[in-house]
Amino acid sequence: MSKVLILAEHNGDAINQSTAKVLAAAKQLNPEAIDVMLFTGDASLAGQIAGHEGVNQVFCVTCGDNHDQLAASIAPTLADKGKGYTHVWGPSTTFGKDVMPRVAALLGVNQVSDIMEIIDANTFKRPIYAGNAIITVKTTAPQIVATVRTASYSADKTSGGSAQIEESALSTAAEHTSFVRLSTGDSDRPDLQTADKVISGGRGVGSEENFEIVYQLADKIGAATGASRAAVDAGYVPNDMQVGQTGKIIAPDLYMCFGISGAIQHLTGIKDAGTIVAINKDGDAPIFEVADVGLVGDLFKIIPEMMEKL
């Protein structure tokens, strides 16, 4: 029987939804037990996970000086605890991608990255080549260390659980690495990774100033905002808005994009969206091959018209 240990993610104030998504995936293993490990400066966060049904125990490891986000500091504690489990899983977010391979290396196993489907406790599907191929992989390693592709799972929303919380202090803080600062583009818009609706823009938007109309439309319908790599590289928008193979992989109910051509690296980030709407002035743009609804036209005419009519 399987026993799963999950690495929880948080932003200092709240547990990230990615944790509930990994939990949803872990439950599909029908395991004997699911425990969660949380590294935090604020132990009160543990309660947010303990309430999920099916979680047995939360190991809350308290850390000072932002060591809670540093892979080199937390991986040894997670790996050590992980020895008692068959599966040690984290989210396929930048946090999970940073930490989990360290855990795998400490446990002497290769990692299964980006699980998108669980066949059985040892067999999984995952995307390669920017999602152009899906492989079925099997491992009989004593600990299966993996990251879970969050866009493939809906967050576990159960409540009423009463996991035991065990507190301890971090004893593996790295001396060679220290946190300096985090700059986030503060915005009131929904979070790109969990939003139901996303509006995004590409190189076709043309400038940072022009992006204003994309934001206005997003605010009008309560959407998060995203972008293509080209828009980020050109400095129109910050890096955390990049959607795609090497940016964020998202699965909103509605994805509406303006001035994005539809390169394969971008498409892999949106292929789980419910409805894809594309607006592009080039009728031959590859984005129309995947769009559920396409409209050929100039975004600078179409967005104002939508603003007026919505």
Next chain:
Amino acid sequence: MKILVAIKRVVDYNVRVQVKPDGSGVATDGVKMSINPFDEIAIEEALRIKEQGQADEVVVVTIGSNDSQQQLRTAMAMGADRAILVEADQAVQPLQAAQVLLKVIEAEQPGLVITGKQAIDDDNNQTPQMLATLWNRPQATFASKIEFVGDNQINVTREVDAGLETIQVALPAVVSTDLRLNEPRFVKLPDIMKAKRKPLDVQAMADLLPNATGEAIEVLQHEAPQPRQKGIMVETVDELIDILKDKGLVS
């Protein structure tokens, strides 16, 4: 200081990869191969650090088939000083790649190791983190900026989901590159000629690492992704809004 850059030969990012009909793999015959784009960024960064006088040698290494010599030559045409090919008969998985790279580190003693954040063939995103762990040194993944601060310390700005995080790490360390770190230079013809004379050392993986540890993950099957259903084209904004309203996506 010496900088070691790890590169991988992969199917060029412009190629639309096709799964073979029997599910045994993806078609690579006659397909254009290139340096993994993130690794090109890693080479460029190493060269810039050297040009700024912070390093005196840039060594590139790859683990792969003999054909990978092409990519090592390209790296030397960009400006790397020499190259090491660790020849492997089969593709290596990240834990084994990290073990080989550690052997190379032990021989070369670099002050900084730069890698890509992920190889765009297997999209694993593991090797640099594993290497840093086995080496017992810091890692700074997804770098968009590297700054030298004082002796033996670098500040690395990292592209994370929440925005940009800066961490300070002591050297030696492993840094993995993200897209915004730099724009790699183009190779000029005379440099290609010059690169032919630069040293390229070939070693067999079996000699360098006779006892790799850790089970390989078995690949049972390849399949093409589920295609999305064909959509429709509309002519006007009104039609578009009607559809969105019908689906309950806007009110």
